[in-house]
Amino acid sequence: MSTTAIASSELTDLLAVLARARGFLRHTVRGLTDEQARLTPTASQLSLGGLVKHVRTVEEGWLRFAVGGAELMESVEADWENGFRMLPHETLDGLLADYAETAAATERTLAGLDLDTAHPLPVAPWFEAGASWSVRTVVLHVIAETSQHSGHADIIRETIDGQKTMG
Incomplete structure (x- = not known):
């Protein structure tokens, strides 16, 4: 098998795992009202709509990193205060549609990148100084996130109405 075919197969596998993780999240919020998606029924302040919003933002940020490194990643100002909250004007359907657009953009972008390309990480206390991540590591991080x-x-969905994604 050629190097290109191996890389393509690896990317196909990575994208399939990411799609499965996204699918679990979408399944978890299925059938909720906007009001339910805004609820924060656990000890944390997390809501289901806020989580959908957050994973989309994280995915977009890391894909900017994969394309152009820390400088491009940091070129878009993050709204840390509202990043985990579903705001009154937002709807769950709208957040899910935005997330689907991000997923499609991620797949298109990654198809044009070499998984071995690496960029130095942004300067932050949670990153090792001088460390770099490859595009592959970025995809694995987005999957983990x-x-x-x-x-x-x-857990939040089960707290709201007893519904479970699995089990």
């Missing part, structure tokens, strides 16, 4: 928040969403 989406999966972690899908688990949070499952």
